[in-house]
Amino acid sequence: MQIGNISIWPNIVLAPMAGITSHPFRVLCKRHGRVGLVITELISSQAIHYKNSKTYGMFDWTDEERPVFCQLFGADPAVMAEAARVVVGHGANGVDINMGCWVPKVAKTGAGAALLKDLCQAEAVVEAVVKAVPDVPVTVKVRSGWDSADETAPRFARAAAEIGARAVTVHARFASQGFTGTADWSVIARVREAVDGRIPVIGNGDVETPQDARRMLAETGCDGVMIGRAAMGNPWLLSQIGLFLETGVLSPEPTIFERLQVARDHARLQCEVQGEAIACRELRGLLGHYFKNFHGASYIRSALTGVKTLADIEKILDEGAEYAMKRPQEESDPEETILRDTHTSPVNA
Ligand SMILES: Cc1cc2nc3c(=O)[nH]c(=O)nc-3n(C[C@H](O)[C@H](O)[C@H](O)COP(=O)(O)O)c2cc1C
Known part of the structure; x- marks a missing residue:
């Protein structure tokens, strides 16, 4: 999978997870095999703007993790652009924009998945970030939409690709679902169709085993698979999946x-x-x-x-x-x- 100027191999991505995917866990996933891409937990663009020292402490990536993308959240295009320049200045290989977080603390500011209710604002954020960091890829992580009344992911993904986003990840649940129910992967196929091969689509939601990953790729035509909860306490999983996709071999579970x-x-x-x-x-x-x-x-x-x-x-x-x-x-x-x-x-x- 190619994201902008970066080759991602294998096409397996460690999901951003607040409180989980800080430097120690990202490094452990890398040390236990091959992982295509790791992403930081979400980082507040406002906190970067106000030079919050704890937030600056989250720029904790090292060369061992590369390529590593930094995930930002925020609804103000200018502040997001400024934050993107800061994290790229600190060595992030790419910037991922969070449009999936539904928790009130984030969504009530108009950021995260709330942007899927206002696609003009969402597009303005993507455009500002793309312009701010022209030398690195900008990606977007979305839910299927805010709620089932409007599956916005396909048409937003098409717009984001036109504006210059270099990949889109789809967590195949509506924001209103939180983590309830099962992910409906069919939306990933619709996003794939909407972007029509212009940018890679990364599927996400409920992939727990190598076989799940293979099924998601086959059923949706997505270009890569992102793994979240199933990797917790299991940093071996991403490389097990990569190996299985490449060779069909299921490596033994760790003792x-x-x-x-x-x-x-x-x-x-x-x-x-x-x-x-x-x-x-x-x-x-x-x-x-x-x-x-x-x-x-x-x-x-x-x-x-x-x-x-x-x-x-x-x-x-x-x-x-x-x-x-x-x-x-x-x-x-x-x-x-x-x-x-x-x-x-x-x-x-
Ligand atoms: C504890 C936890 C923290 C999360 N934090 C983030 C985050 O910071 N940014 C984000 O885009 N998604 C976040 N997510 C969502 C995951 O990235 C992923 O989309 C979701 O867990 C579905 O994938 P899974 O079924 O493989 O876990 C979080 C999920 C969990 C469980």
């Missing part, structure tokens, strides 16, 4: 030991980037995603909810590894009793 190691890497990276106190608060929820569907998983998840330091986390992960090593000989033990009995961390006392 519990690999999961524990990657959770540890994630914790260390997050502490390096954010400092231990803030990182540990976020890691309580984030690391839980690595531990699902095996004996001891729910215990590890609940133990992680109380962690305050990296040492707390490492202790729980060490105990998880010990448990996993013992487990084959101790099949008859009730789930999780070994961990519960041996765990002595003060955070769980």
Whole structure:
């Protein structure tokens, strides 16, 4: 897949996810195989305009992640243009415009998916950003429309392509649905038809497995697939999908030991980037995603909810590894009793 002057291979994209796709997770996805493109979580153009130091801290991408696009949200064309220049000045390889976020904090300002209710404004935003950063590709991520009364994605995508957007991603749900129901991929095919091959269309919504990705490509004719929730705690997934699409080979699921190691890497990276106190608060929820569907998983998840330091986390992960090593000989033990009995961390006392 070609987005402007950038070749994206494989055609698998890590979705922008607030609170999830910061530098540590983007890097982990890259380290565990081939990922075509990663996108930052949404960043406020207004906050960039007011030079908010926390927001500037979100320009945390490194060369290891490239190509990396920075996602911006905002409804004011001039402010969005200024923010685009800033993030490209900080080395983003492209700018993605958020027109999918429906949460009131964003939508009530006219930004995010609310722009799909005012296509003139939406087009003005795209035009301003395209003009502001002529040397990098500008892409747009949309929902099917604001609500089912008007499926705006196809006609907006056509307009965006004419104005100079270099790709469009479609999360195949209406904004009014939030995350409810199932994604209706047929809108992706209609967007594909509307842009008529002028720009790539990236399909998004409910892709959880390599087979899902293949089915989305076949059913909609989209050029690439974006993966969100299914990648949480599973940074292997994007490259598993890439490999499957290329070769038909399904790579084995990571072992519990690999999961524990990657959770540890994630914790260390997050502490390096954010400092231990803030990182540990976020890691309580984030690391839980690595531990699902095996004996001891729910215990590890609940133990992680109380962690305050990296040492707390490492202790729980060490105990998880010990448990996993013992487990084959101790099949008859009730789930999780070994961990519960041996765990002595003060955070769980
Ligand atoms: C926790 C979370 C945070 C998200 N944050 C963003 C965001 O910052 N920008 C955006 O465009 N979409 C965001 N999304 C939507 C995802 O990018 C994606 O469109 C959606 O999850 C559907 O894809 P999936 O079914 O593969 O998860 C977020 C989704 C989740 C679950």
